[in-house]
Amino acid sequence: xxxxxxxxxxxxxxxxxxxxxxxxxxxxxxxxxxxxxxxxxxxxxxxxxxxxxxxxxxxxxxxxxxxxxxxxxxxxxxxxxxxxxxxxxxxxxxxxxxxxxxxxxxxxxxxxxxxxxxxxxxxxxxxxxxxxxxxxxxxxxxxxxxxxxxxxxxxxxxxxxxxxxxxxxxxxxxxxxxxxxxxxxxxxxxxxxxxxxxxxxxxxxxxxxxxxxxxxxxxxxxxxxxxxxxxxxxxxxxxxxxxxxxxxxxxxxxxxxxxxxxxxxxxxx
Numbered sequence: 001x002x003x004x005x006x007x008x009x010x011x012x013x014x015x016x017x018x019x020x021x022x023x024x025x026x027x028x029x030x031x032x033x034x035x036x037x038x039x040x041x042x043x044x045x046x047x048x049x050x051x052x053x054x055x056x057x058x059x060x061x062x063x064x065x066x067x068x069x070x071x072x073x074x075x076x077x078x079x080x081x082x083x084x085x086x087x088x089x090x091x092x093x094x095x096x097x098x099x100x101x102x103x104x105x106x107x108x109x110x111x112x113x114x115x116x117x118x119x120x121x122x123x124x125x126x127x128x129x130x131x132x133x134x135x136x137x138x139x140x141x142x143x144x145x146x147x148x149x150x151x152x153x154x155x156x157x158x159x160x161x162x163x164x165x166x167x168x169x170x171x172x173x174x175x176x177x178x179x180x181x182x183x184x185x186x187x188x189x190x191x192x193x194x195x196x197x198x199x200x201x202x203x204x205x206x207x208x209x210x211x212x213x214x215x216x217x218x219x220x221x222x223x224x225x226x227x228x229x230x231x232x233x234x235x236x237x238x239x240x241x242x243x244x245x246x247x248x249x250x251x252x253x254x255x256x257x258x259x260x261x262x263x264x265x266x267x268x269x
Contacts, residue, residue: 041099042218044092049211051089056244060251065264066185073183082183083176086169093165097158104151142234146213153206160203189255197256204248212241 061072076082168182175182192200216237219225225233253259 037099037102038221040095042222044096044099045214046218047092048089048096049215051085051092052207052211053244056247056251059255060247062185062188062251062254063261063263064267065261066189067267068261068263069185069188073185074181077172077176077181077183082172086165086172090165090169093161100154104155146217150210150213150217153210156202156206157210160199161207163199164203189257192252192255193257197252200252200255204252205245208241208245208248212237212244215240 058072058076062069073082076085171182216233219233220230228236250259250262254261
C-alpha cells in the first residue's frame with residue numbers, strides 16, 4: 001500500500017515575471033486526476049490490507065488441524081464465496097499495483113539514489129540512537145525510511161503475490177469448472193512442505209510490513225486518528241505488525257510441518 005503524500009505527475013508551467021522568481025500554475029485537471037489516483041490507491045490498499053488480515057485467520061484454521069482447515073476451505077468453495085473473492089482480489093491487486101507504481105522510482109539511477117538515501121538515514125539513526133527512539137527531530141527521517149521500505153516490500157510483493165494469486169486462481173476456477181474443490185489440507189501441506197514455505201515466509205514478512213505501514217501512512221495522509229497523533233498511530237502500527245507477523249509465523253510453521261497443530265484437540269471426538 002503505497003501512500004506517499006507527494007504527487008509525482010502534476011503538470012506545471014513556469015511564468016517568468018521580470019526579475020521575480022518564476023511562479024508555478026498547477027493544471028486543475030491534472031490535480032483532480034492525482035486526487036482520484038490517490039483515492040484509488042488508498043482505497044484498494046485498505047481493502048487488500050483488510051483482506052490479508054481476514055485471510056490470515058482463514059489460513060490460521062490449520063491450527064485446529066486438517067479437519068478444521070478443510071471445513072473452512074470447503075465451505076468457502078461450496079457456497080461460492082472463494083471464487084468471487086479471488087477474482088475481486090486480483091482486480092484490487094492490479095489496480096493498486098498500477099496506482100502505486102506511479103511513485104516507484106522507475107530508472108536505475110533513481111533507485112540508486114533511493115538506496116543511498118536509505119543507507120544514509122540508517123547510518124544517521126545509528127549515530128544518534130536516542131534521537132532515533134523518539135526525538136521529534138528524527139521523525140522526518142523515520143517517515144522517509146518507512147516509505148523507502150514500503151517501496152522495497154511492494155516490489156517484492158508484486159512478484160511473489162502475482163505468482164501466488166495466479167496459482168490459486170487457476171486452481172480454484174479449474175476445480176469449480178470440473179465440479180470439485182481446489183483448496184484441501186493435504187494438497188496445501190504437501191505444497192508448502194515441498195519448498196514453497198520459503199516463498200511464503202518472504203511474502204509474509206513483506207505483506208505484514210507493507211500493510212501495517214500502509215495503513216499508518218493512509219491515516220496520516222487523510223487525517224484519520226488525528227487526535228491520537230503520529231506517535232500513537234506509529235505504536236498501533238507496530239502492534240498490528242508484530243501481532244499478525246507472529247500469528248503468521250506460527251501458521252507457517254504448522255503448514256511446513258515444523259509444529260503440530262496446537263488447537264487440534266478442539267475438534268477431536
